[in-house]
Amino acid sequence: MTFLDDARAAARLLEGVATLTPVESSRALSQVAGVPVLLKCENLQRAGSFKIRGAYVRMARLSAVEKSAGVVAASAGNHAQGVALAAQLLGIDAVVYMPVDAALPKIAATKEYGAEVRLHGRSVDEALVAARAEAERTGRVLIHPFDHEDIVAGQATIALEVLEQVPDVRTIVVPLGGGGLAAGVQALVAEVAPHVRVIGVQAARAAAYPASLAAGEPVPAAELHTMADGIAVGTPGRVPFEVLRRHACEVRTVSEEDLSRALLLVAERAKLLVEPSGAAGVAAVMAAPPGDLEGPVVVLLSGGNIDPLVLLRVVRHGLAVSGRYLQLRVRVHDTPGALAGLLRELASVGANVMHVSHVRTGVDLEIDEVEIEVQVETKGPDHCARVLQHLRDDGFRLAEH
The missing domain is CATH 3.40.50.1100 (Rossmann fold)
Structure with a gap:
């Protein structure tokens, strides 16, 4: 064939x-x-x-004796869900080993499909070692995520x-x-x-x-x-x-x-x-x-x-590397209105302030200085450059990071 x-x-x-x-x-x-x-x-x-494709084909081709013994798998999440769903559809008992830091939504979804989830190791490879040991100990069939x-x-x-x-x-x-x-x-x-x-x-x-x-x-x-x-x-x-x-x-x-x-x-x-x-x-x-x-x-x-939390971090990272998210450290004199002045200048060039914090203590700060950390949303690399140049032209001392 x-x-x-x-x-x-x-x-x-x-x-x-x-x-x-x-x-x-x-x-x-x-x-x-x-x-x-x-x-x-x-x-x-x-x-x-895509994992349901391979998992279901592998499990559907098991013999009746193998199906009755149950299956075991290891995955960071997608293969886990594919195996769990395939097991549910085929009436096979399934145990899935996942890394201890696997995404919570993937763990929850795997359990909802009916599989027993066991957390082991820091990686798929370590979880796979535990899955192989489980297969040898119990007679369950190992459903490898890719090697079959x-x-x-x-x-x-x-x-x-x-x-x-x-x-x-x-x-x-x-x-x-x-x-x-x-x-x-x-x-x-x-x-x-x-x-x-x-x-x-x-x-x-x-x-x-x-x-x-x-x-x-x-x-x-x-x-x-x-x-x-x-x-x-x-x-x-x-x-x-x-x-x-x-x-x-x-x-x-x-x-x-x-x-x-x-x-x-x-x-x-x-x-x-x-x-x-x-x-x-x-x-x-x-x-x-x-x-x-x-x-x-x-x-x-x-x-x-x-994971929604991972999505949040990745989107913020993506915004930063795409020039849409700018983090600044600006030194100003520690006087009333200094912060308001900085925020006013950022607003004047269309930079949307997302977070502000003060740093008043530092070995490189003068006694009358404060460092303001600002996170702003911009419209892209060109806008970032305009924001930075505007602040410099207005006399602000800043360091991009």
């Missing part, structure tokens, strides 16, 4: 389970890339991400849909963590549409694939410190790694600033809510040099399960 046959069989299993998610054109991204860019909205998928042929086949159903929805697609950009999604897309495209370029995107601060591909085998990432927890995987899976290595899949990395800018753009311009890992492909398109991508480009928005 070819991989296309396997992916089509997976698609039949997913009928009535996974949603045919829409593909939306993005004028903003098309302007950035210089070619048509479309978004495949897996953030609108059941359980909030059925998982890869399930994720490949996205590529089937993309090729039908955008038949002239030339580039598909895919968030890349452990590799199940990218491997499914790459394997399907290599067989059916080899002219289509697939690009996997990792967070630079959690990027195991570049070094692994260079070494010819999976090696651990040098660090795992990224807001994109959905793709923060320490070591590539052997099954997806072999697929991506064999087909020479291109892998790029994006910075935390790239991710926050991308999330902000998707929210503002596409009116879609995605998590940082789900915006990795958008970040890569925004960071690509002019003329680099052949269109039409389809970017997979892999998930939309974001």
